Amino acid sequence: EAGVVQSPRYKIIEKKQPVAFWCNPISGHNTLYWYRQNLGQGPELLIRYENEEAVDDSQLPKDRFSAERLKGVDSTLKIQPAELGDSAVYLCASSPGQGGGYGYTFGSGTRLTVV
Amino acid sequence: AQSVTQLDSQVPVFEEAPVELRCNYSSSVSVYLFWYVQYPNQGLQLLLKYLSGSTLVESINGFEAEFNKSQTSFHLRKPSVHISDTAEYFCAVSEGPNNNDMRFGAGTRLTVKP
Numbered sequence: 013e014a015g016v017v018q019s020p021r022y023k024i025i026e027k028k029q030p031v032a033f034w035c036n037p038i039s040g041h042n043t044l045y046w047y048r049q050n051l052g053q054g055p056e057l058l059i060r061y062e063n064e065e066a067v068d069d070s071q072l073p074k075d076r077f078s079a080e081r082l083k084g085v086d087s088t089l090k091i092q093p094a095e096l097g098d099s100a101v102y103l104c105a106s107s108p109g110q111g112g113g114y115g116y117t118f119g120s121g122t123r124l125t126v127v
Numbered sequence: 128a129q130s131v132t133q134l135d136s137q138v139p140v141f142e143e144a145p146v147e148l149r150c151n152y153s154s155s156v157s158v159y160l161f162w163y164v165q166y167p168n169q170g171l172q173l174l175l176k177y178l179s180g181s182t183l184v185e186s187i188n189g190f191e192a193e194f195n196k197s198q199t200s201f202h203l204r205k206p207s208v209h210i211s212d213t214a215e216y217f218c219a220v221s222e223g224p225n226n227n228d229m230r231f232g233a234g235t236r237l238t239v240k241p
Contacts, residue, residue: 054231
C-alpha cells in the first residue's frame with residue numbers, strides 16, 4: 013500500500029512569491045491533515061479535512077494561507093505571498109476515520125525555505 | 128484543550144545503554160497517547176499508542192511506554208539502544224474517541240553514540 017505522498021520534497025522561494033504543496037493521502041482515508049513543523053519543534057495543526065469539508069481551520073493564517081481538498085482525496089496547501097517566517101516543513105497526514113485512536117500516517121513533508 | 132510536555136529536548140546515550148524519554152500531558156478528559164519517531168528528512172512514523180486496557184504498550188523494535196494516569200505521564204523506554212535508534216521522538220495526545228485533533232510535544236532528540 014502506498015503511503016501518504018507529498019510533493020515537492022523541497023522548495024526554495026523568494027519572499028512575497030506564491031507556493032503550493034500537494035498531498036495524496038492513503039486510499040480510503042477520509043481524514044486529512046496539514047501540519048507545520050518549525051525547526052526544533054513538534055508539528056502544529058493547520059487544517060483538518062473530513063472528506064472534502066474543512067472541519068478545523070482555526071490555526072490556518074487565512075490572510076495568506078489557503079487549502080482545498082476537491083473530491084475528498086488529494087489536497088493542496090497554498091501560501092500567497094510567502095514570508096520569511098513561513099520557512100518550515102509542511103507535513104500532510106491522513107487517518108481512516110474521525111476517531112482519535114487511529115493515529116496518523118504522515119508523508120515525508122515539504123521543506124520550504126523562504127529567502 | 129490537551130497539551131504535551133516533553134521534558135528533555137536532547138538525550139545522548141551510549142549504545143546498549145537503557146534510555147527513557149519523558150512525556151507528560153494535560154487534559155480534562157480521557158486521552159489517547161502516542162509516540163512517533165522521525166528520522167532525518169523523513170515524516171513521522173507511529174511507534175506505539177495507548178488507547179485503553181493494559182497500561183504498558185510495546186513496539187516491534189523494543190520500545191515500550193507506560194501510561195500513568197495519576198502522574199499524567201507516558202514515558203518511552205528501551206532497555207538497550209542501538210545506533211539506528213538515533214532520531215527525533217515526539218509524544219502526542221488526542222482526547223479520546225470523539226476528538227481527532229492530536230497535539231504534539233516539542234520532541235526529544237535521541238542520539239546514540241558508539
